[in-house]
Amino acid sequence: MASNNNSSAAAPAPATSEDQYFNTNPPPKDLDRHVALARDFINFHAAVGRPLVLVTSGGTTVPLEKQTVRFIDNFSAGTRGATSAEYFLEAGYAVLFLHRQFSLLPFSRHYSHATDCFLDFLREGPDGSVVARDEDAGKMLHVLRQYRDARDRNLLLVLPFVSISDYLHELRSITRLLRPLGPQALLYLAAAVSDFFVPPERMSEHKIQSTNAVDSVQKGSKTAPTTTDEEIFDNFDSSPAVPRSKRLVVDLDPVPKFLKNLVEGWSPQGMIVSFKLETDPAILVHKARYSLERYQHHLVIGNLLSTRKWEVVFVAPGLPDRWIRIPIHKQQHESKAAAVEKDEPLDPKSLPEGEPELEIESLIIPAVKELHTRYIKAYNEGKARG
Structure with missing residues (x-):
């Protein structure tokens, strides 16, 4: 049968969700400068064969306006990432620390996150x-x-x-730079990344108004608004219910899942560690295993909101789930070799009051380094055979 194709050129490939997201969400203004700094840093350590870890840390905001006044945020202060960065340095890694602006930083965290004012640590x-x-x-x-x-x-x-847009642009650009390091690169994705965002085409240019007091200005009318109209969003209004037409309803889209892109394209040879935070102990390991199988990366570190400073669970392909826990006894401060394997999460009610005497990251990072060393060895052996 004769071909019915009259086109001499193949149709262009449809845009992927990745292309669409990055084409419609503008990059941060400092991206080029950050990429230049990251490139020099990565090349410096690649030249001497030093392992390098990219640590992402802190939460991402979801702006509601283009000239942002209001945004959605999460509670993350960047404690896990900042603390982990210090232990990675102790373990012999170079650390590229990609963090939420004004969240905790390695070393200064000891004083910026204290209950006392920093000046209380000083005297004349x-x-x-x-x-x-x-x-x-x-x-x-x-x-x-x-x-x-x-x-x-x-x-x-x-x-x-x-x-969230800043974070994803930075993450994509920096992880692509890690390719020359091959398996020496470790990606430790501890940032609390937003699951939803407002697409730019649905975003207000200016601050979203909480009253209709400026309607007359916007419509070109000189008529002043009434008092009742002006105060419709008063938080101290005693009316029993606010009409739906007076509420702020935010329509969010899901952020595309870029972890698979990272695994397959951005940094295909690096070892990738992600985190899974849950509040329900019944689903923690299941969700961690699901994430691992869906994205085909190398390790998911699961933790519960109520016990995250006391324990985590390592979920890795081909390995049994491994619980790493600070032991709950008076001698807990005497040994860092305190990783305990257990089949189920701790009961938060069993925990002593106050903070643990050890930082859980002091146990997490040596365990991650052990897996990374195995990964590098397996990768090099496979390359030698193939």
Whole structure:
């Protein structure tokens, strides 16, 4: 049968969800500068064969206006990421720290996240200088030396983001730069990434108004609004119900799932670690396993909101689930070799009051490094055979 195709050129491939998202959501203004800094940092460590970890940290905002006044946020302060970065440095990694602007940073977190004001750690010296309080000087000196060593040896690069769009543009650009490192690259995705966003075409250019007080201005009328119209969004209004027409209804789209793109295209040789936070212990491992099977990456670290400072579970392909837990006994501070395997989550009611004496990241990072070392070995052995 004769062909009925009259076209001499193939039709262009349809745009993917990735293309559509990045084409319609503008990049952050500092992206080119961040990429240049990241490229120099990555090339520096690739030249000496040092393993490098990209740590993402903190929450992403969802702007509701193009000139953003209001946005949706989450509770993440970046504790997991900032703390992990310090232990990665201790474990011999260079750290590229991609963080939410003004969230916690490695080293300074010890003082910026304290219940006391930072100035409470300082006092005036006899000669008018500023010095640390005697009771804090030893720890501050230790932290300062760690920080200066990391910066002086070019082991730590800190880059900020704010919105979900900023984060995804930065993540895509930086992970593509990691390709020369091959399996030496580790991606530790601890940022609390928004699941939903407002597409730019549905976003207000200016601040969303909470009253109709400016309707006459926008419509060109000189008639002043009535008092009742002006106060319809008063939070102290005692009316029993607010009509739906007076409410702010936000229509959100799901953020495309880019983890598969990252695994298959952006950084196909690096080891990728993601996190799964849940509040229901009955579904934690199931959701972690589902994520691992769906995206085909290398490790999911699951944690529960109520016990996240005390335990996590490692879910990895071909390995039994591994619970890593700070032991709950008086000697918990005596050993870091305290990883305990268990089949089920802790009961939050069984936990002692206050913070654990160990940071759970001091157990997580050595365990991640162990898996990364195995990954590099398996990758190199496979390459030698093939």
